[in-house]
Amino acid sequence: MLKWLDNSGKERDIVISSRIRLARNLKNYKFPTKLKKEEAQKILEDVKNSMINGKSNVTEDYTFFKMKDIPVIERNVLIEKHLISPALTEKTETGGVILSNDEKVSILINEEDHVRIQKLGSGLCLDKCWESSSNIDDVLEQNLNYAFDERIGYITSCPTNIGTGMRASVMMHLPALSLTNQAEKILLAASQLGVAVRGVYGEGTKSMGNLYQISNQGTLGLSEEKIIDKINKITMQIVEKERSIRESLMTNQKIALEDKVLRSYGILNSAKVISTQEAMKLISNVKLGIELGIIEGINSNELDILITEIQPYSIQYITREELAQKARDIKRAEIIKNKLSNK
Amino acid sequence: MLKWLDNSGKERDIVISSRIRLARNLKNYKFPTKLKKEEAQKILEDVKNSMINGKSNVTEDYTFFKMKDIPVIERNVLIEKHLISPALTEKTETGGVILSNDEKVSILINEEDHVRIQKLGSGLCLDKCWESSSNIDDVLEQNLNYAFDERIGYITSCPTNIGTGMRASVMMHLPALSLTNQAEKILLAASQLGVAVRGVYGEGTKSMGNLYQISNQGTLGLSEEKIIDKINKITMQIVEKERSIRESLMTNQKIALEDKVLRSYGILNSAKVISTQEAMKLISNVKLGIELGIIEGINSNELDILITEIQPYSIQYITREELAQKARDIKRAEIIKNKLSNK
Numbered sequence: 001m002l003k004w005l006d007n008s009g010k011e012r013d014i015v016i017s018s019r020i021r022l023a024r025n026l027k028n029y030k031f032p033t034k035l036k037k038e039e040a041q042k043i044l045e046d047v048k049n050s051m052i053n054g055k056s057n058v059t060e061d062y063t064f065f066k067m068k069d070i071p072v073i074e075r076n077v078l079i080e081k082h083l084i085s086p087a088l089t090e091k092t093e094t095g096g097v098i099l100s101n102d103e104k105v106s107i108l109i110n111e112e113d114h115v116r117i118q119k120l121g122s123g124l125c126l127d128k129c130w131e132s133s134s135n136i137d138d139v140l141e142q143n144l145n146y147a148f149d150e151r152i153g154y155i156t157s158c159p160t161n162i163g164t165g166m167r168a169s170v171m172m173h174l175p176a177l178s179l180t181n182q183a184e185k186i187l188l189a190a191s192q193l194g195v196a197v198r199g200v201y202g203e204g205t206k207s208m209g210n211l212y213q214i215s216n217q218g219t220l221g222l223s224e225e226k227i228i229d230k231i232n233k234i235t236m237q238i239v240e241k242e243r244s245i246r247e248s249l250m251t252n253q254k255i256a257l258e259d260k261v262l263r264s265y266g267i268l269n270s271a272k273v274i275s276t277q278e279a280m281k282l283i284s285n286v287k288l289g290i291e292l293g294i295i296e297g298i299n300s301n302e303l304d305i306l307i308t309e310i311q312p313y314s315i316q317y318i319t320r321e322e323l324a325q326k327a328r329d330i331k332r333a334e335i336i337k338n339k340l341s342n343k
Numbered sequence: 344m345l346k347w348l349d350n351s352g353k354e355r356d357i358v359i360s361s362r363i364r365l366a367r368n369l370k371n372y373k374f375p376t377k378l379k380k381e382e383a384q385k386i387l388e389d390v391k392n393s394m395i396n397g398k399s400n401v402t403e404d405y406t407f408f409k410m411k412d413i414p415v416i417e418r419n420v421l422i423e424k425h426l427i428s429p430a431l432t433e434k435t436e437t438g439g440v441i442l443s444n445d446e447k448v449s450i451l452i453n454e455e456d457h458v459r460i461q462k463l464g465s466g467l468c469l470d471k472c473w474e475s476s477s478n479i480d481d482v483l484e485q486n487l488n489y490a491f492d493e494r495i496g497y498i499t500s501c502p503t504n505i506g507t508g509m510r511a512s513v514m515m516h517l518p519a520l521s522l523t524n525q526a527e528k529i530l531l532a533a534s535q536l537g538v539a540v541r542g543v544y545g546e547g548t549k550s551m552g553n554l555y556q557i558s559n560q561g562t563l564g565l566s567e568e569k570i571i572d573k574i575n576k577i578t579m580q581i582v583e584k585e586r587s588i589r590e591s592l593m594t595n596q597k598i599a600l601e602d603k604v605l606r607s608y609g610i611l612n613s614a615k616v617i618s619t620q621e622a623m624k625l626i627s628n629v630k631l632g633i634e635l636g637i638i639e640g641i642n643s644n645e646l647d648i649l650i651t652e653i654q655p656y657s658i659q660y661i662t663r664e665e666l667a668q669k670a671r672d673i674k675r676a677e678i679i680k681n682k683l684s685n686k
Contacts, residue, residue, distance in 0.1 A: 255673060259615035266613025272602035330598060 001314070002081055002305045004104040009123015013291050014239045016171040016211065016304055017122055019082070020129040020228075022137055023156045023165035024115040025147040031157040032094070032110045040094035040110050047109045050143035051098050051136075061102070067095035073322070076313035080201075082120060087111050105136060112157050113165075115140065122301075124235060126168050126228045134224075152220065163220030168231045171200065172238060175210040175288040176245040179260075186241060187212060190234050194218055200280075200307075209280030209307060214238070250292055261289030269340055273326075274333045279310050283336075298340070306339050344657070345424055345648045347447040352466015356634050357582045359514040359554065359647055360465055362425070363472040363571075365480055366499045366508035367458040368490040374500040375437070375453045383437035383453050390452045393486035394441050394479075404445070410438035416665070419656035423544075425463060430454050448479060456500050456508075458483065465644075467578060469511050469571045477567075495563065506563030511574045514543065515581060518553040518631040519588035522603075529584060530555060533577050537561055543623075543650075552623030552650060557581070593635055604632030612683055616669075617676045622653050626679075641683070649682050 005017060025031065026046075029039055048064045067075070067089065078084040083103060088095045088111040098107040108116040117140070119133040147155040154165035161167070177183040187197040200211040214234065216227045249257050264285035268274075274282075287303050289295040308314055310332045316323050319331055348360060368374065369389075372382055391407045410418065410432065421427040426446060431438045431454040441450040451459040460483070462476040490498040497508035504510070520526040530540040543554040557577065559570045592600050607628035611617075617625075630646050632638040651657055653675045659666050662674055 255615055259676075262613040262615055263610050266609035267606055270605040270609025270612075272598055272605055333602075 002308045003102055004120045004122070005301065005304055006122045007299075007301045009121060009125045011236070011239050012123040013300075014172055014174070014242050015124040015235065016173055017082075017120060018124055018126045018129050019121075019167075019169045019171075020119045020126060020133045021167040021169075022117040022133055023113040023154065023161045023167075024117065024137070024140070024144075025155055025157065026114045027145045027147045029114060032091070032112065032114060033157070035094070035110070037093060043114050044094065044096045044109050046144060047107065047115055047140065048096065048098065050140045051107060061100050062098050062105075063101065064098050065096060067097070068092050073313050073316050077317045080308055080311040080314050082308075083118075084108060085111060105132070107136070107140075113161070115144070124170060124232070124239075126170065126232060130166075130168070130224055130228055156219075160217075161219050163218075164222070164224050164227065166219055166224050166227060167215050168224075168228050169213050169215030170231060170235045171211060171213050172235070172242070173210060173284065173287060174212055174238070174242050175284050176249055177238075177242050178210040178284075179249070180245055182241075182245065183210070183212065186238060187214070190214060190238065191217075193230075193234060195231070195234055208277060210284040211280075211307075246288070246292060257292070258289075258294050261285050261292075261294045265289065265295060265340075268336050271333045271336075273329045274336065275329055276310060276312065276332070279332060279336060280307060283307060302339065306336065309339075310335055345651045346445055347463045347465070348644065348647055349465045350642075350644045352464060352468045354579070354582050355466040356643075357515055357517070357585050358467040358578065359516055360425075360463060361467055361469045361472050362464075362510075362512045362514075363462045363469060363476045364510040364512075365460040365476055366456040366497065366504045366510075367460065367480070367483070367487075368498055368500065369457045370488045370490045372457060375434070375455065375457060376500070378437070378453070380436060386457050387437065387439045387452050389487060390450065390458055390483065391439065391441065393483045394450060404443050405441050405448075406444065407441050408439060410440070411435050416656050416659050420660045423651055423654040423657050425651075426461075427451055428454060428459075448475070450479070450483075456504070458487070467513060467575070467582075469513065469575060473509075473511070473567055473571055499562075503560075504562050506561075507565070507567050507570065509562055509567050509570060510558050511567075511571050512556050512558030513574060513578045514554060514556050515578070515585070516553060516627065516630060517555055517581070517585050518627050519592055520581075520585050521553040521627075522592070523588055525584075525588065526553070526555065529581060530557070533557060533581065534560075536573075536577060538574070538577055551620060553627040554623075554650075589631070589635060600635070601632075601637050604628050604635075604637045608632065608638060608683075611679050614676045614679075616672045617679065618672055619653060619655065619675070622675060622679060623650060626650060645682065649679065652682075653678055 026043060029035065029043060051062055052064050075089045079086055083099060083106045084097050088108050091110050094110045096109040104120050106118045117133050117136050119129040121129045149155060153163040156162050156165050174183050177186055191197050194217045195214050196217045198213045199208055200213065216231055264282040268282050268286065283303050283306060286295060287300050290298055290300045312328055315328050315331050323331060369386060372378065372386060394405055395407050418432045422429055422432065426442060426449045427440050431451050434453050437453045439452040447463050449461045460476050460479050462472040464472045492498060496506040499505050499508050517526050520529055534540050537560045538557050539560045541556045542551055543556065559574055607625040611625050611629065626646050626649060629638060630643050633641055633643045655671055658671050658674050666674060
């Protein structure tokens with residue numbers, strides 16, 4: 001279900017995924033919030049045509065969707081799969097998205113900026129994501145007239161994106177840092193180095209499943225390569241710290257750790273009702289157990305995919321019906337048990 | 344390991360066991376606290392001889408032990424098996440016990456009273472226990488000179504036992520009453536009818552494993568049969584209440600109940616470390632699940648036996664070594680997993 005996520009990429013024991021996002025706007029148009037509907041429609045068509053009907057050899061791999069043509073559940077599934085943003089789904093009249101068939105690339109149209117190019121990849125692979133999104137940027141630029149200033153760079157709707165218009169982010173699984181209450185401290189230190197820290201689904205979800213997203217705060221004054229270099233370095237520092245704590249836990253608290261991991265696995269295998277939050281916490285423990293050899297025969301990457309599959313809208317997409325929270329909690333428990341028994 | 348506990352007896356879905364205890368003292372001796380050592384030794388021998396070397400046809404089924412000859416771990420195992428009292432184990436010099444080979448009968452010597460006859464049985468079977476303990480009482484009385492007053496009955500060390508000297512108690516498993524926070528209320532009402540309420544191992548253990556012991560508070564003014572009749576009636580009232588709440592839980596909260604039961608079973612099957620208290624709570628949930636058909640293929644009686652086997656001293660008896668708490672918690676988890684996998 002999460003096509004773009006596999007076991008490839010570096011530091012895969014800790015880094016789930018990497019993402020590059022480029023914000024672009026078109027010259028001679030106001031920013032999306034100030035656009036007239038007809039102008040927005042024109043942009044939608046222009047961007048679509050630049051990619052889908054362009055002369056690039058990649059065009060056949062892409063599909064265009066208007067936001068209004070995507071049913072509500074599917075829209076939210078795209079959010080849960082990290083392919084579009086909540087802000088885009090609010091643009092029911094003017095929003096659109098171009099998705100690559102492998103779902104690694106999504107181009108958001110008329111969200112906060114006219115165009116946002118996003119490239120996702122498994123593990124730590126910001127360089128590859130940058131290369132790829134830069135190529136897509138070139139394809140689009142052949143037909144679109146970007147708002148670009150020689151001195152300051154790309155002009156964006158929000159000043160925090162101005163310059164490179166790039167956000168390079170890395171999703172990390174930090175159970176050992178969390179378990180030893182060091183995650184907050186480490187991530188606070190990272191934020192003081194100009195890095196933003198978020199949970200898996202944005203600001204409010206910091207503690208879910210011990211998943212943390214870090215990304216560059218500044219987009220101005222450094223080249224794309226320098227920004228990526230910085231995020232790579234900070235990521236590696238956190239990765240090394242997480243690894244060393246995992247090792248020390250295995251040395252000093254082996255049995256308590258085994259107990260935590262095996263109980264989590266036991267509950268996932270037996271619960272009849274489970275919330276997203278609890279499931280993510282337990283899956284995090286099981287993932288840690290797999291990385292440390294406490295549990296064998298389960299694929300950690302499958303659990304990363306499972307985390308998306310058990311989100312509220314993904315569950316309803318699987319069952320093909322609207323489900324209230326209680327019914328989702330029951331279905332979630334079923335999906336998890338099935339996944340674990342089919343490993 | 345718990346020889347006397349089986350699936351026999353009435354109301355076995357709720358009543359674990361019944362117990363009759365008779366307090367007796369010998370004429371011409373002070374009560375145990377005031378006895379000289381030689382006198383206590385004499386009583387020890389006299390009671391032993393009355394039973395073991397008596398003319399009854401039951402004598403061959405009994406074994407006599409001096410407290411001081413029983414190693415500390417074994418002494419405490421006898422407490423955990425409900426065969427002797429903590430008070431008796433403190434009488435290292437003068438205490439003794441006569442145990443029947445099936446462990447249904449224990450005769451405590453020089454505890455609070457000179458003689459205490461105890462008969463245990465599975466399920467609700469106070470009548471049978473009374474009949475049997477009364478027979479043993481008769482055997483002893485052939486050789487012993489009981490302190491008995493025609494007007495008030497048997498004379499006991501503590502005035503609360505005077506008269507019949509009888510304590511009739513019933514151990515009940517009340518998970519549905521506990522789950523719905525009605526156990527305290529029901530048991531408080533029972534206590535106002537002259538019934539004492541205790542946990543599985545006395546006063547301080549009330550909440551462990553949802554096991555509650557009720558017994559008569561008064562021993563004076565009613566015949567043994569009347570006392571038993573009263574305890575039987577109150578027991579049946581509690582049993583009916585527990586059953587009706589179990590049914591209503593299955594009707595109104597089936598999924599939440601299944602979730603609780605299955606998670607408990609999952610944790611018992613996977614934990615690497617577990618405390619007595621937590622294990623008893625989870626076993627209680629699984630027992631409820633068995634009674635309600637949520638879990639199949641496990642014998643509820645085996646779980647009742649398991650509760651004794653996972654007590655601190657019983658674990659050390661099984662492993663044949665002294666274990667600190669942490670080591671016991673690990674061994675306890677092992678014993679439980681073995682039991683559940685061998686059902």
